[in-house]
Amino acid sequence: MLARHAREVIDSCRLLAGFSEEAGRTTRTFLSPPMREVHAYLGSWMERSGMSVQVDHAGNLRGSYPASSPGRPRLFIGSHLDTVIDAGAFDGVLGVVLAVALVDLLQHRPLPFSIEVVGFSEEEGVRFGVPFIGSRALIGTLDDEFLGRVDARGRSITDAIRDYGLDPSCILDARVGAEALGYLEFHIEQGPVLDGLAVPLGIVNAIVGLSRLAVTFNGSANHAGTTPMHARRDAVAGAAEWIGAVEALARRTPGLVATVGRLHAQPGAANVIAGVCEASLDVRHASDDARATAVETLRQVAQQIATRRELSVQFETNLEQPSVAMSAAWVAALERAVAAQGLPIHRIDSGAGHDAMILAGRMPVAMLFLRSPGGISHHPDEHVIEGDVAAALGTGLAFLDDLAGTHA
Numbered sequence: 001m002l003a004r005h006a007r008e009v010i011d012s013c014r015l016l017a018g019f020s021e022e023a024g025r026t027t028r029t030f031l032s033p034p035m036r037e038v039h040a041y042l043g044s045w046m047e048r049s050g051m052s053v054q055v056d057h058a059g060n061l062r063g064s065y066p067a068s069s070p071g072r073p074r075l076f077i078g079s080h081l082d083t084v085i086d087a088g089a090f091d092g093v094l095g096v097v098l099a100v101a102l103v104d105l106l107q108h109r110p111l112p113f114s115i116e117v118v119g120f121s122e123e124e125g126v127r128f129g130v131p132f133i134g135s136r137a138l139i140g141t142l143d144d145e146f147l148g149r150v151d152a153r154g155r156s157i158t159d160a161i162r163d164y165g166l167d168p169s170c171i172l173d174a175r176v177g178a179e180a181l182g183y184l185e186f187h188i189e190q191g192p193v194l195d196g197l198a199v200p201l202g203i204v205n206a207i208v209g210l211s212r213l214a215v216t217f218n219g220s221a222n223h224a225g226t227t228p229m230h231a232r233r234d235a236v237a238g239a240a241e242w243i244g245a246v247e248a249l250a251r252r253t254p255g256l257v258a259t260v261g262r263l264h265a266q267p268g269a270a271n272v273i274a275g276v277c278e279a280s281l282d283v284r285h286a287s288d289d290a291r292a293t294a295v296e297t298l299r300q301v302a303q304q305i306a307t308r309r310e311l312s313v314q315f316e317t318n319l320e321q322p323s324v325a326m327s328a329a330w331v332a333a334l335e336r337a338v339a340a341q342g343l344p345i346h347r348i349d350s351g352a353g354h355d356a357m358i359l360a361g362r363m364p365v366a367m368l369f370l371r372s373p374g375g376i377s378h379h380p381d382e383h384v385i386e387g388d389v390a391a392a393l394g395t396g397l398a399f400l401d402d403l404a405g406t407h408a
């Protein structure tokens, strides 16, 4: 039965990947026309599995599976239905399809809590440059300023909601109340760690915190031919030395990742020594203290390099996002559920943001990662192994039974 459902999950993800804004590749942004076909396909499977289905006014697909008696708490299980541009078939979608299959496997057997499967309308931030529109609606943080953001064609989030036939003035109806028991999300790892260890499933400890800074080295621009090497104040050379130090610090610090992903040199000519070099810095760690220490160290190193090279350096912090811990009790329950499948237990930090991070402000959350073969994600070659999907379904069932025991 698990094997059959696992096959159906994978086939469904492949089929849903065909519902796209672009011919020949998968691109599905917030409430674009193909989202209707996704809602229709999953909505009908939800109904066959005993769920009542609605689309809330933030465009989230929601299927409710009743509890054994009224007034019981509600477990949310879900992920997102939007994609990046030229996406694979599994990022986000897998978590929603897997949740529907999990409820289907209950075969109408009620539990002492209700289940709501949520297919979030938006997580990737592609259309409006801001992510998590769907999950923000569930915690009620979509305000007018946020909803007024516009896409490349000048349509606002509010317009997009109206274009889809929904009512933006009812967006607060999407909010979750005190009935929430917690949120569980299945997601592909989107990295190479589990595959490298040959482990099918990973239990997420925390979603790492993130600091994003703009770092500017200032020197002086001058002629590349006539200025001797000892007389230069080269901003790019200073930045380059510092970037080497960024990589070295991250390589020797467990759990730390640090990236300089964007560089801009001015004036930016081949025959001119750069007077200014702006660099982005992205630093992530599951421990907020470790992340703060790393950022401080990189500031000091930049200052030392600048002083020695007669440059100046400025730091501007653009984003500080604390790490989000998963519920300790649910992590333990997932460990029992994974062990019951005869699989090794592996705890992992999530280096990427997920809807669970937003919902964590309101309720206990937990995540289970499925290995990404080759570590490939946000790419058409993204895939999953059928046996891993079956193992995730088995883990999900064991987790539901465990939770039923504590909430009987």
Ligand SMILES: [Zn+2]
Residues within 6 Å of the ligand: 080, 091, 092, 123, 187
């Ligand atoms: Zn995702």
